[in-house]
Amino acid sequence: MRISLPDRPGGLGQVAKALGTLGADILQVTVLERETGRAVDDFIVSWPGPVSATEVCERLSATPGVRVEGVWPTRDMPGSAPDYDLLMHVATEPARGLATLVDALPGLCGAEWSVAVEDGAVRHASMAAPEVVNLPEPPPRAIALDSADLRLMLLPVVPQGLHVVVARAGGPVFHRAELERAVRIVDVVAKLAARA
Structure with a gap:
């Protein structure tokens, strides 16, 4: 998932909490940019439940200042090189x-x-x-x-x-x-x- 969020203390925690309530397991976070008070981060997550990408986008977008820029499948293995x-x-x-x-x-x-x-x-x-x-x-x-x-x-x-x-x-x-x-x-x- 690519998420744009406010670049301030607690911003990442809000996203993590929202993902946690959906049952998502955050495997890796990559910061792509930090400019003009915003950050763009890629999250590799897995969720075993029946949560759809649409539901994830809606739930995260309800968090003040958070925008979901995209959700797509990946074969990345966190921790590998x-x-x-x-x-x-x-x-x-x-x-x-x-x-x-x-x-x-x-x-x-x-x-x-x-x-x-x-x-x-x-x-x-x-x-x-x-x-x-x-x-x-x-x-x-x-x-x-x-x-x-x-x-x-x-x-x-x-x-x-x-x-x-x-x-x-x-x-x-x-x-x-x-x-x-x-x-x-x-x-x-x-x-x-x-x-x-």
Whole structure:
């Protein structure tokens, strides 16, 4: 869940209390930004009961100053370090660096699929990628955008002359903190793969 809340003492506690009354177990909280008196946090939660995402949004939105920006499923495992695992795999087998990156990005970014595109042709696709991918023109720099019913990150991979697209169907547009993290990971993998 991505939640915008007042950045003041007790703000996070109010959200935690509201989630607790719904039976949610908070597994992890990531602060994405703190600006102009507000914070934007990603919460990884699990709730075993029959509570719907709509009910969670309504209940949390009733808390003064709290806005739910999105709810979507994730495969993140709190406490794990999948970005380091990815880098270790690429360092071990740099010739497969690009394919390893594309396969790992959905899990790293809370997304459904990713593809590497070169001159309009898909060079590698993650397992859940659709057969046909209609993509916008690749940008000169990394961007996040909302396209129809998908949230996309477009990430240039300059040394290889291609770009990687990461897509999620639910939740909010990728936050700039998510984009910056993905750019760093892509840059490191591209450098490692270029040495192969």
